[in-house]
Amino acid sequence: MVHALHAVGGVLRAKGAAVSITPERFDARIAVVSGSRRLPAGKLVNPSFDRYLLAAEAALDRVVRDGSFALEGRRRHRYHIRLRGPGELPEYIDLLGTPRPRLSAGTWPRLRTLWRSSPLASRIEITDGLVITALRRTAS
Amino acid sequence: MPDSCDRLSLDVEMNPYPAAGIEVRLIQRFVPLGRRRVLEIGCGDGRLTMQLARLAASVVAIDPDREALGEAQAAAKRQGIRNVQFFYGAGETVRRVGAPFDVAVFSWSL
Numbered sequence: 001m002v003h004a005l006h007a008v009g010g011v012l013r014a015k016g017a018a019v020s021i022t023p024e025r026f027d028a029r030i031a032v033v034s035g036s037r038r039l040p041a042g043k044l045v046n047p048s049f050d051r052y053l054l055a056a057e058a059a060l061d062r063v064v065r066d067g068s069f070a071l072e073g074r075r076r077h078r079y080h081i082r083l084r085g086p087g088e089l090p091e092y093i094d095l096l097g098t099p100r101p102r103l104s105a106g107t108w109p110r111l112r113t114l115w116r117s118s119p120l121a122s123r124i125e126i127t128d129g130l131v132i133t134a135l136r137r138t139a140s
Numbered sequence: 141m142p143d144s145c146d147r148l149s150l151d152v153e154m155n156p157y158p159a160a161g162i163e164v165r166l167i168q169r170f171v172p173l174g175r176r177r178v179l180e181i182g183c184g185d186g187r188l189t190m191q192l193a194r195l196a197a198s199v200v201a202i203d204p205d206r207e208a209l210g211e212a213q214a215a216a217k218r219q220g221i222r223n224v225q226f227f228y229g230a231g232e233t234v235r236r237v238g239a240p241f242d243v244a245v246f247s248w249s250l
């Protein structure tokens with residue numbers, strides 16, 4: 001990503017901005033929600049993917065350290081995805097691509113148990129996060 | 141702790157990304173996109189490209205996945221978006237077409 005950032009620096013206007021959107025290094029929380037009630041069931045984990053995220057963070061820090069860009073700001077944001085039931089979880093996980101995340105130990109049985117005893121209009125809620133990092137091209 | 145959090149949006153279509161408009165809103169906290177020349181790296185199927193194109197003067201969108209690029213082009217055509225050019229490639233081989241840009245967005249690409 002360092003190479004990509006340097007390449008991008010070459011096609012940006014002076015003081016142009018580079019903005020990176022990445023997933024947050026945060027294990028997505030899974031819960032059963034019905035009305036205002038929210039019952040945590042576990043989380044989605046992806047240790048392999050965390051390595052890529054760490055590398056991306058390091059690349060962003062590096063181009064700031066080497067003076068190619070200045071850090072304009074960084075912002076974390078959480079968002080929610082709602083599924084109609086546990087049956088949609090495998091499809092959702094497929095959409096996340098590779099390396100594929102997995103449910104943490106105990107999440108699936110707990111989710112099934114909570115789901116069986118939940119009211120009809122309940123949903124599965126996944127809370128995930130993103131990080132926006134804005135860099136400004138320097139004169140150098 | 142996050143700086144912000146979406147309000148809940150009910151399942152319109154299964155999609156692992158934030159609701160439409162969230163990323164653009166967050167980008168604009170730092171960088172205005174209105175009437176800017178934007179380069180998007182890793183445009184994929186064009187989900188975010190279309191949101192950028194509605195604000196920007198022009199968007200050059202690149203991705204190393206030809207199939208996804210085809211979907212993005214089809215989506216742009218379907219939505220009547222004409223200020224986007226799509227190219228095959230990755231960040232390291234970024235083209236000079238459309239340069240210089242005001243803003244480059246690495247769109248969920250690591």
